[in-house]
Amino acid sequence: MLARLLQCRGVATTVFERDAHAGERPQGGSLDLHPDTGQRAMRLAGLEEAFLAVARPEDQGDRLYDRDGQLLFDRDGAGDDRPEVDRTALRQLLLDALAPGTVRWGNRIQSIEPAESGYCIIANDLSEKFDIVVGADGAWSRVRALLSDVGPAYEGATMVELGFSTVEHPHVDALVGSGKMFAVGDNRVLIAQRNGLGHIRGYAGLRLPEAVVREWSEASVDKLRAYTQDAFASWAPSLTHMLDVGEILGVRPLCALPIGYRWSSRPGMTLLGDAAHVMSPFSGEGVNLALADAADLADALVRRTSWEAVEAYEEAMAARAAIAAAGAAEGLATTFSNAGVAAVLEHYQDRSPT
Numbered sequence: 584m585l586a587r588l589l590q591c592r593g594v595a596t597t598v599f600e601r602d603a604h605a606g607e608r609p610q611g612g613s614l615d616l617h618p619d620t621g622q623r624a625m626r627l628a629g630l631e632e633a634f635l636a637v638a639r640p641e642d643q644g645d646r647l648y649d650r651d652g653q654l655l656f657d658r659d660g661a662g663d664d665r666p667e668v669d670r671t672a673l674r675q676l677l678l679d680a681l682a683p684g685t686v687r688w689g690n691r692i693q694s695i696e697p698a699e700s701g702y703c704i705i706a707n708d709l710s711e712k713f714d715i716v717v718g719a720d721g722a723w724s725r726v727r728a729l730l731s732d733v734g735p736a737y738e739g740a741t742m743v744e745l746g747f748s749t750v751e752h753p754h755v756d757a758l759v760g761s762g763k764m765f766a767v768g769d770n771r772v773l774i775a776q777r778n779g780l781g782h783i784r785g786y787a788g789l790r791l792p793e794a795v796v797r798e799w800s801e802a803s804v805d806k807l808r809a810y811t812q813d814a815f816a817s818w819a820p821s822l823t824h825m826l827d828v829g830e831i832l833g834v835r836p837l838c839a840l841p842i843g844y845r846w847s848s849r850p851g852m853t854l855l856g857d858a859a860h861v862m863s864p865f866s867g868e869g870v871n872l873a874l875a876d877a878a879d880l881a882d883a884l885v886r887r888t889s890w891e892a893v894e895a896y897e898e899a900m901a902a903r904a905a906i907a908a909a910g911a912a913e914g915l916a917t918t919f920s921n922a923g924v925a926a927v928l929e930h931y932q933d934r935s936p937t
C-alpha cells in the first residue's frame with residue numbers, strides 16, 4: 584500500500600520480498616477492513632472499486648458457542664461496514680496496482696548498512712543504495728532490529744490453524760453461520776471463519792508453555808491432531824468434530840511487542856505494520872493499522888521538509904497502535920480465561936448495534 588501511494592505521487596519505490604512469487608505460501612485467514620483505516624487507505628490509493636469487487640460483505644456475521652456446543656449469540660452482520668476479504672485477493676489487488684518490476688521477488692534482506700545520505704540494502708548478496716528504508720517486514724522485522732533491541736514476546740497462547748472445504752465438511756459449514764464462530768471455555772477457544780471460494784479457516788487456541796509450543800511445532804500432523812484432540816477432549820463432539828476432520832495447516836504461537844512500544848527515531852529509516860506494533864489478533868486491527876500506517880507515512884514522506892514529519896507520523900502511529908494493542912491483550916486474557924464464556928458474551932453484546 585505504501586509503494587502504491589508513493590508511486591501515485593511520483594516517488595520511485597522498490598519493494599524487497601523474500602517470497603519467490605505471490606503464490607509461494609498460503610496467506611492465512613480472511614481479514615475485515617474497517618471504514619476509517621483499511622477502507623480509507625483503499626480510497627486514497629484509488630483502489631476502492633477493486634476492493635469492493637473482491638470483498639465479501641455477506642460474511643460479517645458472528646456466532647458464539649460455549650464448550651457444550653450451545654449457541655449463545657448469533658448475528659448475521661447484514662448492513663455492517665467491515666467487509667471481509669481473502670488475504671490472497673487483497674495482496675494480489677495491491678500487487679496489480681504497482682508499476683511493473685516494483686517488487687523484487689525472492690530477495691530476503693540480509694543486512695542494511697548506513698551509507699552517505701541513506702542506506703545500502705543487501706539482499707541476495709547484492710547491495711543497493713536508497714534514501715529511505717521502511718521496514719514493512721512483519722513481526723520479526725530485520726529493520727526494527729536496527730532501531731531497537733526490543734522484540735516480540737510470546738503471549739502464552741498458541742493457535743493450531745485448520746482448513747476445511749464447505750462442500751466436504753457441511754457440519755463445519757453449518758457451525759460457522761454467516762461469518763465466523765468462536766467457542767470459548769476454560770482457557771481454550773475454537774474459531775472457524777468463512778473465507779472465499781468455499782473455504783473455511785479454523786483455529787484451535789489454548790495456553791501452552793513455550794517449550795511445549797516447540798514440541799508441537801516439530802510434531803507430525805498426526806501427532807499434532809492427537810495433541811489438540813486430547814486438549815479439547817471434554818468439549819462437545821459437535822465442536823471437536825473440527826479437530827477430527829480439519830486439514831492441519833500449522834502452529835501459530837501468539838507474540839506481541841510491549842503495549843506502547845516506541846523506538847528512537849532515526850533519519851532515513853522507519854517502520855509500519857506488524858514491524859512497528861505486532862499484537863495478538865484479538866483486536867482484529869492488525870491489517871487495518873498496517874494500511875492506515877501506509878497512508879499516513881506516504882503523506883509524511885511526500886510533504887516532508889525535514890525528518891520531523893516522519894517523527895510526527897511515528898508518534899501518531901504509536902499512539903493509535905497502543906490503543907489496539909491494549910484491546911488485543913484484553914481480548915486474549917478474556918478469551919483464554921478460567922471465567923468461561925460469560926465475559927466474551929458480554930463483549931459481543933456490548934458491541935452489537937441495538
Ligand SMILES: Cc1cc2nc3c(=O)[nH]c(=O)nc-3n(C[C@H](O)[C@H](O)[C@H](O)COP(=O)(O)OP(=O)(O)OC[C@H]3O[C@@H](n4cnc5c(N)ncnc54)[C@H](O)[C@@H]3O)c2cc1C
Pocket residue numbers: 599600601602612613614615690691692693719720721722723724725742835855856857858864867868869870871873
Ligand atoms: C493467526 C492470526 C490471525 C490474524 N487475524 C487477523 C484478523 O482477523 N484481522 C486483522 O486485521 N489482522 C489479523 N492478524 C494480523 C495480521 O495478519 C497482521 O497484522 C498483518 O498481516 C500485518 O501486515 P504487515 O504487512 O505489517 O506484515 P506481514 O503480513 O507479516 O508481511 C510482511 C512481509 O515482509 C516479508 N518479509 C519479512 N522479512 C523479510 C526479509 N528479511 N526480506 C524480505 N522480505 C521479508 C514477508 O514475506 C511478508 O510478505 C492475524 C494474525 C495471526 C497470526
